[in-house]
Amino acid sequence: MFRSSIARKRLQAGSIARSIPSFGLENLEGRQLLCGFGFGGGGFGGFGPHGGGGPGPLGNTIQFSLTPTAVQTELDTLSGQELAPTQPVTLKNVNGIEEYIVTLNGTGTVTQYTVDQNGNPVTAPTQSTTTWAVLSGTGTDSNAAATAEITAIATALGLTAPTATTTVNVTTTSGGATTYSVNLSPSASTGTAGWWHGWMDRGTTISVDALGNPVGNQNLPFSVIPAAIQAGLNAGAPAGATALDPTSTQNVSVQTLDGVTLYSVRFAATGTTTTVTVDATGKLSSLRTHSTTTFGALTSPILPAVQSELQALATAAGVTTAIDPTQTVNVLTEANGTTLYSVTLSTTVTDSQGHTHTRFVTVTVDANGNATTLPNQGGGESFGGRHEGHGGGFGFGGGGDGDDDSGTTGSTTTDTTTTTSGKVASAKSTAKVKASAKLVSKVVSKVVSKLVHKK
Numbered sequence: 001m002f003r004s005s006i007a008r009k010r011l012q013a014g015s016i017a018r019s020i021p022s023f024g025l026e027n028l029e030g031r032q033l034l035c036g037f038g039f040g041g042g043g044f045g046g047f048g049p050h051g052g053g054g055p056g057p058l059g060n061t062i063q064f065s066l067t068p069t070a071v072q073t074e075l076d077t078l079s080g081q082e083l084a085p086t087q088p089v090t091l092k093n094v095n096g097i098e099e100y101i102v103t104l105n106g107t108g109t110v111t112q113y114t115v116d117q118n119g120n121p122v123t124a125p126t127q128s129t130t131t132w133a134v135l136s137g138t139g140t141d142s143n144a145a146a147t148a149e150i151t152a153i154a155t156a157l158g159l160t161a162p163t164a165t166t167t168v169n170v171t172t173t174s175g176g177a178t179t180y181s182v183n184l185s186p187s188a189s190t191g192t193a194g195w196w197h198g199w200m201d202r203g204t205t206i207s208v209d210a211l212g213n214p215v216g217n218q219n220l221p222f223s224v225i226p227a228a229i230q231a232g233l234n235a236g237a238p239a240g241a242t243a244l245d246p247t248s249t250q251n252v253s254v255q256t257l258d259g260v261t262l263y264s265v266r267f268a269a270t271g272t273t274t275t276v277t278v279d280a281t282g283k284l285s286s287l288r289t290h291s292t293t294t295f296g297a298l299t300s301p302i303l304p305a306v307q308s309e310l311q312a313l314a315t316a317a318g319v320t321t322a323i324d325p326t327q328t329v330n331v332l333t334e335a336n337g338t339t340l341y342s343v344t345l346s347t348t349v350t351d352s353q354g355h356t357h358t359r360f361v362t363v364t365v366d367a368n369g370n371a372t373t374l375p376n377q378g379g380g381e382s383f384g385g386r387h388e389g390h391g392g393g394f395g396f397g398g399g400g401d402g403d404d405d406s407g408t409t410g411s412t413t414t415d416t417t418t419t420t421s422g423k424v425a426s427a428k429s430t431a432k433v434k435a436s437a438k439l440v441s442k443v444v445s446k447v448v449s450k451l452v453h454k455k
Helices: 002-019 069-079 144-156 195-200 227-235 304-316 427-450
Strands: 036-039 055-057 060-063 088-094 097-106 109-116 126-131 167-172 178-184 204-209 217-221 251-257 260-269 272-278 289-294 328-333 339-350 356-366 393-395
Touching: 060 304, 069 097, 069 109, 144 178, 144 204, 144 217, 204 217, 227 260, 227 272, 304 339, 304 356
Parallel strands: none
Antiparallel strands: 036 055, 036 393, 060 088, 088 097, 097 109, 126 167, 167 178, 178 204, 217 251, 251 260, 260 272, 289 328, 328 339, 339 356
16 A cells, blocks of 8 residues: 555656646756755655655755845855855755855865855754663763653554663754654564565654654654643644543644644544644644735735845846736745745746747745745655655656755756747747646645645
8 A cells, every 4th residue: 555655646746747748858057046846755644744745845046146135244254255146055944944055165175154044154953872871861961851751652652662772863953952863663573574564663763852842753642742732732622622631542743844843633523623733832833834925916014025036036047027916926834934935937048059948937035035945854854755755856847856955957948949040939839838837837836835734
């Protein structure tokens, strides 16, 4: 069944790709924004992070001159030089942080400089290991809350209890937040041959923070969820639904999205099913949400910055016309409250052979008008596929692994051509281009919609 599910997803992805008429691929041009979508393989489980994999947005590249002033200032400072206006800057959106990355090559060296949208330097989390004996002890590196929660989860899931020598992976952010992860095997082997059972016997990874709250992407029984979170979930139950007992085995979806961890559970009442989501304090919170508006509607006191930056990015990507006021804008509100605005546009380019190609580009900005990209948690997690995140790629131009942050250009070409003497393309080809543009816009809208983990 697992293989069949993956096969169906791949077939569906292939069907989408084939439905775009006569598309070809082009090489990357330095200033073009990237708009690829990599399909990670599917996860499994009830709902939330394990439910079916999907596309993960790739990184975008823009010119230095298009980045926020604070970003330019700090990148100049970090690199020790005044960067050229045309210097490529890679955009990433990981764990709720909008990143701007400049890569400089020296003699025998390659150095990356990274800042956020406010110009603050971004330092990658540090990775280290310890042992269960140290973590569960009484010394400096011990943590009673973390060990208690890991033990409770292991027992509830029927996993082998950690031993003194069990390796504990420790991740510490630049802000000091620490996460502990252990991989534990089933308490008893399945004893059954076959790839599926062998895969299951590889173990389950449990992750908790320094307060003992489950983090990452996992489905856990209600009984192992900390009391404050349990109370918040029960407090949000709709009228007519029965509150869950502290020992309930009802499934709780744990999702770390956009830098925050949320906990969701379903309550059933007569004729209704309600999903309640809270944060680590038990406060009601929202997962990602998706909506649409039009370019002309971005007219509040703040949103003109969105309009102007979207147009600037589109122009830099080769779009020669003003964005139409009726152009659909996809709006994604992240779990941390940040709102992103994306548009997909088409432009026409002529190659050295005199062939005309239609290219589609997607540009994204936040509510302050900062150029950014759609969130990418890595490994295809943006769409919930935690397991087997390195699936085959599908993209408008260049596909890629679900966890890739670079990749090929997001431009896509059709077979609409002219001769070197400049004859106009046929009406039939023009119709194909218009149909393709409409299809691409719909696909991007679905991609943004899937990012919200709709149930």
